[in-house]
Structure formats: C-alpha cells, structure tokens
C-alpha cells in the first residue's frame with residue numbers, strides 16, 4: 001500500500017503545538033510533503049523566533065510519521081518564512097496538494113529571489129561547475145543581481161572557483177549570511193564542511209542541506225539564483241529538482257556521444273518533474289590554438305546542437321576548450337570576471353544572454369534612473 005499526503009497529515013493530527021494546543025495538521029504549517037517510496041520529507045513553517053520552541057514539535061512529528069506502516073525514513077525540517085506562518089503556509093499547503101494525475105506539486109519560492117535556475121549535467125567532469133560560475137558572473141555583467149548556490153554535495157567547487165575562504169556568519173537565528181565574490185552572493189556546502197570530511201551524505205541529507213542553503217540564507221533581493229547541481233540523474237538529483245522551485249534548467253554536456261547520452265537522461269529527469277529545460281550547452285566544444293589561431297574540433301563538435309534539435313530543446317551555445325578557462329577557474333578568478341573582453345568570456349556572455357532570453361521578462365535588470 002502506498003503512502004499518501006493524507007496519511008501523513010492524519011498522523012500529524014496527534015502532534016500538538018505547545019502554545020495553542022492546536023494539532024500540527026490543522027495549523028497549516030506543514031508544507032512541501034514529499035513521499036518517495038518509504039521515505040517521507042516535509043517542512044514545518046515557523047517564525048524565526050520560534051525555532052527552539054518548535055524543535056520538540058519537529059521531533060514529535062518525525063516519530064508520529066515514522067510510526068506509520070510502510071515508512072522507512074522521515075526527515076522533517078523547520079523552515080522560517082518571512083511572512084506570518086499560518087496564512088502563508090496554509091495557502092502554500094493548498095497549492096501543494098497535487099491534482100489527481102496532474103503534474104507534481106511545485107515547491108514554494110524563496111522570498112526576494114525572482115528566478116532560480118539549475119545548472120546540471122548527466123555525468124561528472126563535463127565542466128558543469130565552471131560553466132555555472134562563469135554563467136553567473138556573465139549574468140551579472142548584464143546588470144542582474146545574481147547569487148550562486150553550490151549544491152554539489154559530493155564535490156563542492158564554488159569556494160575554489162571564486163577563490164573564497166572563510167566561513168559564512170550567522171546573521172540571525174539560524175540564518176546565514178552568504179559569502180560574496182565578484183559582486184555575486186555565494187553559498188556552498190563547501191563552506192559548511194571541512195574539505196577533508198568524507199562526503200558520505202546521501203538521499204534525504206542532501207535534500208536537508210539544500211533546503212537549508214536555499215531557505216536559511218539571507219540572499220536578499222536577487223534576479224537570478226544559479227544552482228550548481230550534483231552531477232548525475234539519481235534519486236538525490238531527482239528529489240532536489242523537485243524540492244527547489246526552479247524556473248528552468250541548463251544542461252551542460254561535452255560533445256562526445258557518451259556524455260550526450262547522459263545529458264539526455266538529465267533532460268528526461270527535469271521533464272519528469274515538470275521543470276522547463278532552458279537548453280543545452282556544449283562545453284569543451286572546440287579548441288583554438290593559442291599560437292596560430294587554428295580551430296580544431298577535437299570531439300567532433302556539434303553533437304550537442306544535433307542532440308538539442310533531436311530532443312526539441314533550445315541549443316544555448318558552445319564554450320571552447322581553452323587553457324585560460326581552466327587556469328582562471330583553478331585560480332579562483334572566473335574568466336568572465338578576470339578577462340571580460342576575451343573571446344572565452346564573450347562565449348559565456350552570449351550564453352548568459354540566451355539564458356536571460358529563455359527566462360523571459362522576470363530577469364530583466366531594473367532600468368537605470370538618470371536625473372538630468
């Protein structure tokens with residue numbers, strides 16, 4: 001017998017809120033219920049000042065749902081909403097009830113953040129993080145306020161790519177201030193765990209980390225938040241694609257057939273959770289000899305463009321395989337920031353324009369007001 005949201009809410013009728021004695025189920029605070037086989041994940045909306053008082057409720061909710069037949073694992077998070085929890089959460093909860101047979105429910109947005117996009121790849125090592133970092137800087141050169149969330153739990157690379165050291169500070173309650181580099185706000189799981197810590201985090205832990213980085217970071221006002229996803233198309237990535245309120249996904253691939261096969265899986269994954277695909281980028285597309293300017297299509301370039309056509313998704317552009325891209329990435333100075341007039345930087349800026357166009361009006365920079 002499979003579990004339903006109604007089963008979860010029934011179990012939560014037995015959990016009472018300390019102040020009012022009202023049941024948690026009736027309080028309208030339960031949101032983002034996700035059921036994946038025997039795994040159940042959901043959030044309890046709180047006011048930031050209630051964190052300590054609501055911790056026993058969170059634990060009670062975990063054990064109430066954990067006692068349901070068929071439940072193997074429960075993860076419950078407290079999430080602080082800027083709006084008053086009851087009314088807002090109630091509305092969200094209504095919005096989260098899936099229509100029978102309809103598309104999967106959409107998670108709630110992040111206050112102040114207009115659009116969230118994922119940069120994803122079907123497999124590791126195709127240059128997803130390098131693309132995400134340079135795309136983020138390129139979007140900011142177009143006049144947008146941009147943040148970067150590095151959710152690549154298995155290999156966080158944003159601290160290195162942006163040359164950021166140190167730890168984020170707590171700004172209030174459980175809320176962390178993001179780090180900053182090149183005018184971007186940056187948060188990475190790499191700031192929160194030691195580089196030596198083995199990355200044995202799996203499944204729901206990945207989700208709880210991303211939820212925290214998404215909702216308990218003082219992002220402020222952003223036009224675009226670029227999320228560097230973990231590579232691959234497994235359970236963790238699928239759940240993440242479902243948990244983050246994504247406006248769209250950019251898929252990065254190299255031109256080789258094998259990488260393209262994985263990219264196809266990436267496209268299928270986002271389609272499954274009804275996230276629009278903004279398009280496919282071909283990274284390490286071609287090589288231009290720095291000595292003589294001769295162009296070599298090392299991996300039979302053009303594969304991604306054909307694949308995009310085949311899949312019916314936009315082709316967003318080609319990024320060359322270039323030593324300066326690797327060197328600046330390794331040195332913590334993304335090429336779009338350190339050498340913005342180079343041909344390599346221009347390739348990322350062209351990509352950013354495509355992404356901005358695909359996202360539509362919501363990411364347009366605010367007009368500059370000139371007083372004469």
Ligand SMILES: Nc1ncnc2c1ncn2[C@@H]1O[C@H](COP(=O)(O)OP(=O)(O)OP(=O)(O)O)[C@@H](O)[C@H]1O
Nearest residue numbers: 124125126127128129130231320321322325326329
């Ligand atoms: N266009 C490019 N030209 C030259 N080197 C590149 C390019 N894109 C990425 N690289 C290099 O390739 C390596 C892998 O890139 P990156 O870490 O961005 O890949 P990834 O797909 O995010 O990997 P993982 O999935 O393991 O996190 C890095 O050393 C990076 O500097």
